Amino acid sequence: MDANLKDELPDRIAGALSALDRGAARRAEAVDASRIAERVLQRLKDEPVRVLHPPRISLRGLRVAAALAVLVIGGVVTQRLVFGPGRASVAALPILPPVAAGSTTVDASQQQAILDAIEEMRTAPGDSTVIPAAVSVEDLDVPELQALLSSMDEPQHGGTE
Amino acid sequence: MGAPVTADIADSELIARFQNGDEKAATELVLRHTAALARFLAVQGAPDDELDDVVQDAFFKAFRGIGGFRGGSSFRTWLLTIGGNVLKDRQRQWKRRHVVELMPDVADPSADPQGDADAAWAAERLQEGLGRLARLQREVFLLRAQQGAEYPDIAASLGISEGAARVHYHHAVKRLKAWMQT
Numbered sequence: 568m569d570a571n572l573k574d575e576l577p578d579r580i581a582g583a584l585s586a587l588d589r590g591a592a593r594r595a596e597a598v599d600a601s602r603i604a605e606r607v608l609q610r611l612k613d614e615p616v617r618v619l620h621p622p623r624i625s626l627r628g629l630r631v632a633a634a635l636a637v638l639v640i641g642g643v644v645t646q647r648l649v650f651g652p653g654r655a656s657v658a659a660l661p662i663l664p665p666v667a668a669g670s671t672t673v674d675a676s677q678q679q680a681i682l683d684a685i686e687e688m689r690t691a692p693g694d695s696t697v698i699p700a701a702v703s704v705e706d707l708d709v710p711e712l713q714a715l716l717s718s719m720d721e722p723q724h725g726g727t728e
Numbered sequence: 729m730g731a732p733v734t735a736d737i738a739d740s741e742l743i744a745r746f747q748n749g750d751e752k753a754a755t756e757l758v759l760r761h762t763a764a765l766a767r768f769l770a771v772q773g774a775p776d777d778e779l780d781d782v783v784q785d786a787f788f789k790a791f792r793g794i795g796g797f798r799g800g801s802s803f804r805t806w807l808l809t810i811g812g813n814v815l816k817d818r819q820r821q822w823k824r825r826h827v828v829e830l831m832p833d834v835a836d837p838s839a840d841p842q843g844d845a846d847a848a849w850a851a852e853r854l855q856e857g858l859g860r861l862a863r864l865q866r867e868v869f870l871l872r873a874q875q876g877a878e879y880p881d882i883a884a885s886l887g888i889s890e891g892a893a894r895v896h897y898h899h900a901v902k903r904l905k906a907w908m909q910t
Contacts, residue, residue: 575897576873580904583850587771588874590851595766598780604758607787608751616792 739803743794758787761804764875768808769815771874772866773859775822782818786811801884805877809885812867850908857907861900868893869900 576584737756745753766783774782790797790810797806858866867886871877872893877885883893 576901577905579850579908580854580901581873582847583854583908584873586847586851587854588767591767591770591874592763594770594776594779595763597776598762598766598783600759600762601755603762603780603784603787604755606784607758607791608754610784610788611754611791614788 740799743797743803746791747794754791757803761807762787764804765807765811768870768875769811771855771858771870772812772815773855774815774818778818778822782811782814785814785818789814801881802877805871805875805881805885808871808875809867812863816863853908854904857904860907861903862896864888865896865900865903868896869904872897 737753739757739760742753742757746757762783765786766779769782769786770779786807790807793810797803858869861869864886868882871882871885872879879890879893879897883890886893888896
């Protein structure tokens with residue numbers, strides 16, 4: 568132990584460490600370094616290197632998984648949009664046109680209902696199945712948004728004309 | 729086979745030679761660092777009959793993982809931390825076995841038997857205290873106090889900051905001091 572190190576340690580610990588280390592050094596002398604070297608080199612030759620290959624990713628599998636994810640998420644979102652949270656099952660309710668069926672199939676009242684449903688989902692208290700706050704009008708695609716905006720404008724124009 | 733190995737060659741050069749297939753370079757590295765590694769492991773309670781195996785395993789793992797050695801720390805400090813990992817794994821296997829208590833080197837006849845007895849007690853007490861430290865604290869303490877490694881070297885080998893290494897050392901000394909006083 569050099570002088571600097573000794574200064575860092577209380578005398579009692581330094582003394583105890585010296586005694587402990589002398590015992591360790593005596594035991595270390597019994598280890599035959601040449602024999603260790605031979606064995607290590609032999610093991611390096613005998614034991615094959617284990618290479619961890621990353622799992623093979625199939626493009627086709629990815630596509631299928633992505634399609635399934637879109638179907639499931641789309642289904643859940645559509646159901647929540649149409650039926651709202653905590654409502655009755657699909658079978659018990661009248662069939663409404665799906666959101667993504669086409670811009671021309673969604674009339675103004677339905678679009679307003681969609682907006683209300685989105686807002687309801689985002690603010691529903693204590694509902695463990697609420698879709699994350701990221702779900703919003705922004706989740707609609709361009710044709711849906713255009714249809715939504717134009718149809719929301721129509722009644723107002725109609726009302727003023 | 730590479731060029732003859734001498735003691736003057738730096739570890740980094742030996743590592744490069746080993747990576748190019750020079751077995752003598754590996755042998756030289758083992759000869760250079762076995763004693764320090766064995767001391768490092770012995771002071772942490774590695775049993776006599778397992779010391780050879782643990783040392784061997786540490787070198788094996790070090791050579792197998794030599795590609796991951798970036799030279800941020802010295803080879804020795806890096807090797808010692810690998811040895812610490814091997815010992816930790818082995819100690820799990822030895823759970824039911826009694827870990828041999830290190831006998832301090834106070835067997836030589838002395839004019840001060842009471843002093844020898846005190847030293848033996850203090851050494852045993854210290855070993856017990858080391859076993860109670862958190863692993864990082866223990867390793868930093870031993871790398872610094874037993875092996876004389878510098879903080880940047882210790883920090884690089886353990887993947888922590890130099891400041892963290894100093895803090896671990898400080899806490900280790902503080903805890904050992906308290907333990908020795910109880």
